[in-house]
Amino acid sequence: MLITRRENGGVVVFDLEGEIRRSDTAEVSLHRYVKDQLDGGKREILLNFDKVRFIDSFGIGEILASYISTQNIGGRLKLTRISPRLFLIFQVTQLTRVLDIQENEETALASFQKG
């Protein structure tokens, strides 16, 4: 998994690439990256899954851990460009009730602006 960080209008955007799976963990996990940003005072984070080819339950656990950490300090975490299959998993597990999933980066950034 490759994670690239950039900022867009005050929002930290993580571009995720490749596969997020238990058997192929990076040295620094997604959750660690998010926590580092939170520790650095960032409160608005967007995860972009456009180049993610596969994600397993471990990857979803990372997303949820990141979400909890963000929520715990009053921040906001959103997801964008997720695959139909990942969305189906979120749907089935009812995470769509909790997670903020946006269609693309523009709408996601706009939603941050709206509060």
Added chain:
Amino acid sequence: MNDRFRSLLTRMGPLRPGEMRQAGYLFAHFFFLMASIYVSKASKTSLLLGLGLTKKSLPLVYLLSAVLTGLFAAWNTKRIRSLDRRAYIAWSQMFFAVGTVAFWFLFGTKHPLVPALYWFWFEIFLLASVTQFWVVVGDICEPRRAKRLLSFFVSGGLLGGIFGSALVTVLSRFFSTRNMILLGLVFFLMGTGFMRASTRISNGPPAGPKKDSAPDYWEGFRTVARNPYLRLLSGLIVAALTASTMIDFQFNLMITKAYAGEDAKRTAFLGVFSMAVLVISWLLNSLLANRAIRTLGVRAALFVTPLLLALGSAAVFIVPMAGMMAWAVAVKGADKGLTHTFSQATRELLYMPVPPELRAKAKMTIDMFISKCGEALAGVLQLIFGIVLAFEIRGMSLVTIAVIALWLLILVRIGRRYIPAIRDNLLPSRPDAERIVREQSHPETARRLLDLLESRERSSVLYAYNLFDLLKAETLTPEIRQILSDKSAEVRACSIDTLLDAHCESLGPNWDDQKDGETLDATVREVLALDSYQDVMRHSFEEISAADEAGCEVDQMEVAKALGMMPADAPLTKNLARLLKHESPGVVHYALESASRLRKRELLPLIIPHLGRPSVHDRAVETLEAYGDRAVTILRDWLADFRADLRIRREAAEALAAIGTQKAADALVRQLRRRDPEVVSASIEALYKIRLRRSDVRISERDIRPEIFARVKAACLEIIGAASSSTPDLGRDIDKTNSYLVPCHREIFLLLGLIYPHEDIARALQNYSEGTKRAVDYALELLENVLSKDLKDAVLPILEDAPAGEKARSGRRILKALG
């Protein structure tokens, strides 16, 4: 029929209202037929023995008679094939009447061949007329009715025989032996009149279609050859007649020696002998035979005659030469006496399990031809052992004992086939519909399919869950699996469309390596088990579970469904308790499904009340079934709790049946022993279901027998009460009694099914419930052969169709016996 005659008939046999007239005609027919036979028989034997037959010539007469009788019967067949059974009987009766007159003229010629010809002609007459009588009885009466009336008919025959023999004894001093046969003819014609009267009022099956009803002996042979039971029956008759003919042969030799040249004395002696034998037979039949057959059963009663004859034949070794005449008379007397009572009656009963169409084909052949093989075989044995090997009387007795040994051997084998033959006559048992539904139509799959269809309109989440659930079912046909797989792919590809109303392509990449639902399902389960998931969803799930607004129902269903996919120890599953208390059947339905997956003990008290809710009752039973033994204790407590809702208590028994383990059966037996009238029926039904499905579950006879007897006692009291009731509204009284007895009978059957082969009892119950005379008769006959004596004595009189007074008497007797 006047009252005095009716009262006389009732005293002589167990007659029931409505059957007196017909049974009376048959009784009278057999009376005059046997009177005719015994008058003619004394003449036949005396005239033949008067020819001075020796030890060498007598076997030839037996053999010749057997062969000629067989040939005549074959010729006779061709002549009468075009007639129906009634016409055949009428034709043969006329033939015998004319034949008797012809022989009377022929005896006037004093030709030595005439007595021999008359001997064989008489054999045909005897066989044909007695066989016709039993065929008519078989056509008119059902097996158990025939069994009940058998001793009554036999009594008629024996009294007729006594009457005929007494006349011969008295009249032989005044009339010549030749003239006696005319007296026999008079009785024969009188008997014929009564037979016609009985068939005229018959409600039984008609004489049969014209083409098939004439006895086709070759078809009869083929029928016997094809049917193992009929083969054994034929063997039995051949062996019995061989032994009987051997004994007859020894007896006739003794008579020839004792009354050489003394026709009148010989005839008088034969008359006295016949009368003595018949009086003993009649006493045996009236006092002992019927009771012995009922007590021993048909199969055991069949052993009485050969065993006694074997003992009698063996006695020749201890009898001095001077007493040989007495010995021959005693053995012949025993043979005849037992033949008239045990042998004839039990042998006729052996035909009862044979289906009527086979019986009609085979019986005539067996009686007319195959029985002749017995006489022919006896003739051959006498030729070989008596003439070629020069055996004396003791040696011949050894041969007779060997034949009787063969007879006993066949009896053992026929005894083993009797019950299967009775079973063949029962209606095929209806299979356990519930089990068929479970095993073949896969109700679980059907239910999931319905859930899927219903959820499609309701929630895409539920739809997805149900679709994946269904795909996991192993019972899908390939076609349905393909359709569902396509649907599943559709859901996987377009779920975002459903929610976000946009094209899925625009939302993100597709994963090319994830196509099967199973991986998706595994991923979902893994996600649900994540601690982070449990943490993230805690608030949302609690809020949804606690909501009582109507609009939250679908959300609650989704939560209820999701909870079942989590590990049992996941913190979120505690929300299931709240959902199980929900009023909406839809929510409870999914909550119960999840409970069946989690199988948490603390949920059981919340599941059981749903047994009383028709909308979710089935789901609740399935859930408890999934719990298995873990649910037994609490279900047992509910079942026993008289304060609890009765519907739930009864359904608890059904749930225990669905669990179907040894522990569940033990709980039901324990409840049964409490004799709580509110749930006793449910407990019996539940135990029976377990018995049907699980042959490995042990149910102690010691626990069940007292319950059977308790129901028998209750039924007896009801029957006695109904019989002694003086209520003017008789119709309502009968309805009340029936409404009590019908379920009571069913319970007795079901309880019997717990300790006897349930396949037998299920078939007996089904036939009994069918209610037709034939079906009920075979059902009871099967029970009579399967149950132990004490159960048979207690249960059968309760189930038997009898007049109220007779049933009440049986009831009092049973109550006394059971204490």
